[in-house]
Amino acid sequence: NAGVTQTPKFQVLKTGQSMTLQCAQDMNHNSMYWYRQDPGMGLRLIYYSASEGTTDKGEVPNGYNVSRLNKREFSLRLESAAPSQTSVYFCASSREGGGYEQYFGPGTRLTVT
């Protein structure tokens, strides 16, 4: 089992460019999450998907969109990147919804210049 995988590992964008961060899990989990991690700020929830076919906003959704493509895959899209979106992005999954027992991917380090 690979667990939760994320691509790419690193990305540099210019302001205004768009990109999609990919996440996949092979644990047959129902719920998936996107977080961002900034120095001294902990982890903040961007969007989550409690089950296939549903998505909801988290604490910091502005500037992002998500797609739950199927049970395995949950992507995060930046339509017009801004320097404030420079961060490390983590995808996570859990067997059940509600925030319990989340398994995290290795992260994507994004820099917006």
Place this chain on the structure above:
Amino acid sequence: QQQVKQSPQSLIVQKGGIPIINCAYENTAFDYFPWYQQFPGKGPALLIAIRPDVSEKKEGRFTISFNKSAKQFSLHIMDSQPGDSATYFCAARVNYGGSQGNLIFGKGTKLSVKP
């Protein structure tokens, strides 16, 4: 109300010492309190978790102490080792009702265990 306040920001202990990391919260609707461990360049990993009907939980060298009346919980690492050097995050689950809820994370504590 939705915050989890974690302290200290950083902590240095000698091998064999017992580092203690504290977290405090205000929202009485929080109903699940996990701790995550994160090594540099890796994603966080669930270490141990407690529910508010229990005052203490041990898993190996890691212990959570929970004080419901004070709205505080803490992580103790017994016989700490250099391999425990990592950043530790406390979190609390906010209950939206039914089975819905999500985690609010503290800002993290960077622990260094010196040999």
